[in-house]
Amino acid sequence: MHKRLLNLLLALALVGCGSRNDIPAQNPPPPLTTPTAITGWAVTTTSVHLTWDPVPGARAYRVRIRSNYTETETLGTVSGNSMDTEGLTPFSTYFFTVRAERGSESSPYTQEFGLHTHLDISRFPAGDPDLLDIATWNIQHFPISGFDTVSHAGELLAAMNYDLLALQEIENPQSFQSMLDLAPSYQGILSSSAAYNVNLALVYNPEHITVIEYFDLFPDDILAFPRPALVAHVQFDGGTPFWVIAVHYKCCGDGYIDEDEYDDEELRRLNASKKLANWVEMFHPDEPVLILGDFNDLITDEDSRNVFTPFYDKDEEWFFGDMAIASDDNALWSYPSWPSHLDHILMSEEFAPIFARETASIGVLPLHHYFYGDFSEYEQTISDHLPLHMVLEPF
Missing domain, CATH: 2.60.40.10 (Immunoglobulins)
Known part of the structure; x- marks a missing residue:
């Protein structure tokens, strides 16, 4: 009896001491991978x-x-x-x-x-749907900060709700289109003939602006026009057509016109003014014309140094809408880091009556105030220029 019991206990013990290989292994979980598609x-x-x-x-x-x-x-x-x-x-x-x-x-x-995060548009002075809102804006080396520039500029454009803008220094066509995608009320015209691809563009709201035709002007004159002027014939709400000429004059120089140096910067800007004044006089003498953009010079210089004398010599035919801004040392200028006022809107005499109305206004937009870091962040993200904005009653 005792012997049988001992044998049974021994058998049970041997069964319980079976090989550990008989127990299924617990596989460790796979290592965590980095999340994707953020x-x-x-x-x-x-x-x-x-x-x-x-x-x-x-x-x-x-x-x-x-x-x-x-x-x-x-x-x-x-x-x-x-x-x-x-x-x-x-x-x-x-x-x-x-x-x-x-x-x-x-x-x-x-x-x-x-x-x-979104712009607080309740603080932003959007365009008036019943008035003609026009602006010029040098968006330096667009997009200077890649994604940041495209997204911020696109949202600013959408908030502006202007009718027509002349843009300078558009270097990347894909980024230009991405910016317009963020401001879907706009369409764009992008030149592609500028030296070093620092191109001009026109952005417009087709709900109010009809583009009749557009073309590059002086594409082969690299001295006077390293960025050929971009010309468009447009209408606002079916009214009187007018010409828009977007420009980006040669930069830099020493402030003096040296006619003995063919590549003198001031001389090149002076020649650009001569060619534009002559072109308008020859082809569109009695039509309303706007010339706007980054002229890279002061309209208040004394005559001997002024690159805009071809227009001042015909002051009954031309006037600068932003002369009061340029003449006021306390005004917000378009190039505040210097500081100087280099971006202008030049108008033919046909605009004088509507510019004289109480509804007309012109000023530099303080876009830097919408950035947490004020102008330093604006300059890093968007540009070293601020836009010049004008409001007119339509013809």
């Missing part, structure tokens, strides 16, 4: 929404944030693959990174994803 959009002036593809095995996601003025810090953790954040600064750029987490294990962070 994207997002602004929801309001102070909030954004982020999303990314889920990572297999992740139990949480940690999101970090930084701006141009703050160090990287943890924004928070979420269990899902999206996050909403509030309390941000209006019209400011933020950069986000995300990593997957599982207990003490974590993946590498994603590359930074940047987006900016």
Whole structure:
């Protein structure tokens, strides 16, 4: 009896001591991978929404944030693959990174994803639908800061709601189109004949502006016009057609016209003025003409140094709408970093009666005030020039 019991217990013990290979192995979970397809959009002036593809095995996601003025810090953790954040600064750029987490294990962070909060358009002086809003804006080396420039400029354009803008220094056609995509009420005309691809463009609202024709002017005169003038014949709300000539004169120089130096910068600007005045007189002497853009010179210089004498010599035919701005040392000028006023709107005599009306106005737009870092951030993100904006009653 006892012997049988001992044998039974021994058999049971041997069964319990079987090989560990008989037990299925527990495979460790695969390592966490970095989240992909991070994207997002602004929801309001102070909030954004982020999303990314889920990572297999992740139990949480940690999101970090930084701006141009703050160090990287943890924004928070979420269990899902999206996050909403509030309390941000209006019209400011933020950069986000995300990593997957599982207990003490974590993946590498994603590359930074940047987006900016919306402009507070309640503070922005949008165009009047019953008046003709025209502006000139040198968007320096567009896009000088890539995504930041495109997104900010696109939202500014949309908020302006102007009828016609002359733009300078458009260097990337794809970015130009991306900017227009963010301001869908506009269409654009982009020149492609400028030296070093620093091209001119016209942006217009087809709801009010009809473009009859457009072309480059003086494309072979690289001395007077390193950026050929861009000409358009347009109508506002079916009214009297007028000509728009967008220009970007040669920059720099020493402030004096040296006629013995063929490539003297002031001489080149003077010759550009001569050619434009002669062209209008020859082909469109009795039609309304606007010449606007970055003229890279002062309209207040004394006669011996003034590159605009071809227009001043015919002062019964031409006038600068922004002369009062250029003559006022306390005014906001279009090139404040110098400071100087280099961007102008020149009009033929046909515009004089409507420019004299009380509804007419002209001024430099203080776009830098909409940036958290004021002009330093505006200059870094958009341009070293501010737009010059004019409002007129239509013909």
